[in-house]
Each structure stands twice: as C-alpha cells, then as structure tokens.
Amino acid sequence: MNHPTDPSILIAAVHARAVNVPLEYPVRTSVGVIATAPLVLIDLHASDGSIGRAYLFTYTPLALEATRQMVTALGEVLKGQPLAPFDLDRLLAQRLRLLGRTGLAGMACAGLDMAAWDALAVARGLPLVELLGGRRRPIAAYDSHSLDGVELGVQRAERAVAQGFGAIKTKVGYATLAEDLRVVRALRQAIGDDTQLLVDYNQGLAGPEAVRRIHALEGEGIGWVEEPTLQEDYAGHARIRAQVRLPIQMGENWCGPDEMAKALEAGACDLVMPDAMKIGGVTGWLRAAALAQARGLPMSSHIFHEVSVHLLAVTPTCHLLERMDLAGPVLTEPLAFENGSAIAPPQPGTGIAWNEEAVRRFEVRAC
Known part of the structure; x- marks a missing residue:
C-alpha cells in the first residue's frame, strides 16, 4: 500500500444509495412532523482500497432521489482526483460557482467531503479525530x-x-x-x-x-x-x-x-x-x-x-x-x-459502516 500522503492515492469511484429508515419516535415540531429518516448513503472508494462513508439526511423522502443523483454526478467530477479534502472542496466550489453551493448541491458537496475525510483517515489508519x-x-x-x-x-x-x-x-x-x-x-x-x-x-x-x-x-x-x-x-x-x-x-x-x-x-x-x-x-x-x-x-x-x-x-x-x-x-x-x-470509536475513520442487510431492507430504488 502507498503511504497515505502519497498523491497517487486517487478517488476511484463514488456510489450513493437511498434508504428511508424508521425512527423510534417521529420528530414532531411546531412547523411539521418528520416520520422517517430519508438518508443518502455514500461510499467513496480510493485507489489504495480505502473506503470513506458518510450519509446525508434529506428531511423529506421527496428529496431522496434528487440528492442521490446530485451526489453521483458530483462524484464523477471527483474521480481521478487525489484524496486531498481541501483540494476537493476548492474543486467543487469552482465547478459550482454559477449554480452555488446551497440546497441539494451544498448537501451533496458536504457528504462527499465527509466521505473523503473518512477515506483519508482510513488510509492513514487513524480515527478521524x-x-x-x-x-x-x-x-x-x-x-x-x-x-x-x-x-x-x-x-x-x-x-x-x-x-x-x-x-x-x-x-x-x-x-x-x-x-x-x-x-x-x-x-x-x-x-x-x-x-x-x-x-x-x-x-x-x-x-x-x-x-x-x-x-x-x-x-x-x-x-x-x-x-x-x-x-x-x-x-x-x-x-x-x-x-x-x-x-x-x-x-x-x-x-x-x-x-x-x-x-x-x-x-x-x-x-x-x-x-x-x-x-x-x-x-x-x-x-x-x-x-x-x-x-x-x-x-x-x-x-x-x-x-x-x-x-x-x-x-x-x-x-x-x-x-x-x-x-x-x-x-x-x-x-x-x-x-x-x-467517545469517538477507536477504529480508523469515523466508525461509520453499513449493515448491508438493513440497507437492503430500507433501500428506496428509483422508479
């Protein structure tokens, strides 16, 4: 394996899946109720075999597929780039200068950023903290x-x-x-x-x-x-x-x-x-x-x-x-x-890892 700081560690692929997860208690507020947790699960694969994971919370299932697609599209922009989160942040800011980084685009950028940091921590064998x-x-x-x-x-x-x-x-x-x-x-x-x-x-x-x-x-x-x-x-x-x-x-x-x-x-x-x-x-x-x-x-x-x-x-x-x-x-x-x-868990990265059986149970596939 290459040294984690080696610029030859590149982003190889980004995958995103949508799930709608049950909540123990619905989130009731004075302005509405959130009955489930609609999440976009992100897997960022690095060329050294490291995988960074993160999730996004879209508040409403109506935004799930659009957010998943935005993550996938921006992930394509990052493919082949070195696993350097600050550089990736600048790249996404440049590519979205006219559109802006708010709304779903901003959420997608943040999810990719969290996944990139997770992958980098995994590559270095350290908890993110x-x-x-x-x-x-x-x-x-x-x-x-x-x-x-x-x-x-x-x-x-x-x-x-x-x-x-x-x-x-x-x-x-x-x-x-x-x-x-x-x-x-x-x-x-x-x-x-x-x-x-x-x-x-x-x-x-x-x-x-x-x-x-x-x-x-x-x-x-x-x-x-x-x-x-x-x-x-x-x-x-x-x-x-x-x-x-x-x-x-x-x-x-x-x-x-x-x-x-x-x-x-x-x-x-x-x-x-x-x-x-x-x-x-x-x-x-x-x-x-x-x-x-x-x-x-x-x-x-x-x-x-x-x-x-x-x-x-x-x-x-x-x-x-x-x-x-x-x-x-x-x-x-x-x-x-x-x-x-x-306390942050001791394993490398953030400690986020998917229960694939549960993911399959709650996955929401595009029509």
Whole structure:
C-alpha cells in the first residue's frame, strides 16, 4: 500500500444509495412532523482500497432521489482526483460557482467531503479525530426530544436521566404559551434541578410573540432557546436577544461558514450549533469552529452524531453533542453513549459502516 500522503492515492469511484429508515419516535415540531429518516448513503472508494462513508439526511423522502443523483454526478467530477479534502472542496466550489453551493448541491458537496475525510483517515489508519490533531475523549451530550406533550415528554425525559444524560432538549411552540409552560414544568419536575433543560421553537414564532414566550420561560431554568423565529432573520434574532435574558441558540440551518459569519456579525445568537451537512462537511465545520473561537461562542452540534463526536473533540469552544439517532438502523455499530457522553470509536475513520442487510431492507430504488 502507498503511504497515505502519497498523491497517487486517487478517488476511484463514488456510489450513493437511498434508504428511508424508521425512527423510534417521529420528530414532531411546531412547523411539521418528520416520520422517517430519508438518508443518502455514500461510499467513496480510493485507489489504495480505502473506503470513506458518510450519509446525508434529506428531511423529506421527496428529496431522496434528487440528492442521490446530485451526489453521483458530483462524484464523477471527483474521480481521478487525489484524496486531498481541501483540494476537493476548492474543486467543487469552482465547478459550482454559477449554480452555488446551497440546497441539494451544498448537501451533496458536504457528504462527499465527509466521505473523503473518512477515506483519508482510513488510509492513514487513524480515527478521524486523531487525523485532525485531536484525541478521543468523552464529549458531553444532550438527548434530543420532540414536541411530545406531557406524558411522552416525561417518559422520555426520565429515561434520558436514567441513562446519565446531563441535558435534554424538548421542542416547544405549542398552540398557547400556557401549554409551553405546562410541558416545560412537567419536564423540570421529572428531571430535577441538576439536569439542563433546553428548548427549541423550530423557527415557529414571530418576533414579539417570541419575546413574550421567552420572558415567561425565564424563571424555568432553561439552558438555551433555539431558533425562536425564522432562521434567516438574523436581525430579528438580534432584536429578540436584546430583550430577553435566556441564551439564544441557532446554527443548524446555516448553509456554509459564510452564513454563520453573517449571523454572528448581526449579533443573532449567544451560542452556535452548526449542522455537519449544511455547514459543509468536515472542511466547513473546521472553518465554522474558527469563527466560534474568534468570538468565544460555545459550539454544539446538530444531528450527525457519528461524525460530530470527532469534530467537537477538535473544536476549541466545544459545548454539547446532540444525540439524535437517524442512521442507527443501517449501521453495523451505532455510536455508543455512556453516562451522558460519547467517545469517538477507536477504529480508523469515523466508525461509520453499513449493515448491508438493513440497507437492503430500507433501500428506496428509483422508479
């Protein structure tokens, strides 16, 4: 085998498959319900035999085939290129200059970036975190829940506390403020005072209503309020932030570090939580982490916990890892959590490997 840094290690092929995976609990939000996890599974083959794997989450099955095709098409652009992720990122940026790297194109680029980094780490025989210059260490996580109401919400919260999680997140934005408070207070009673309680409005409120509801939550021991209004309204978030005492969290919908920079310049948030897919994969995450470090902002993750556990370990302002298992049913070894934390697995790469029997069961083939 060639030395991993040898430029003769090239990208030989990229394969993409679509699956629609069941969720233990549907993801209920104030703006809609995600009943299943539609995923595009990526296998990037290098000329030395290394394989890099990653997945994309398309939110709706309607986007599965289009995303799979975009990954396949951009994979053809990368064939024959050296396995050098920063160079690949520049190449894709150049090829998509006129179209832009947002939407499905941006997601596809991020998936290829994550797969390329995974392949490079496999080629070097290192876990991704070590390839990036960090070390495997426990990363504190929060258990991420939905708009569950009181009965299911309390049941899930008690289970999370029993599993050792020091923080849970619930989605709010019920029809009335009274219902928000009823759920939040029931969860607080269930988890006690030592467990952090985080809330997420999923962009569901207009500015004045967001201020009203957040003021009402200020005596409930809330750790952060996530996306109270439209995520692209950075000025609106800044106005809300100026009028409330609770920390404002956002970032899962930033499409690349440039959008993150605009939000930070507007003073839109106290905390940041990029999404590994939307921020631009490993390469985009590293750039985002530098922006957070420059402003001293705690940085958490949004879904994709298999890769995020590696990335947070090299993030200077590392805060919390989101535990939300989207891909577990199609993985041979889902990421393990112990006492409310996760550690990047010791095998080379990210540790993502497909359970092929499950992939066949949940695969969605183009008509």
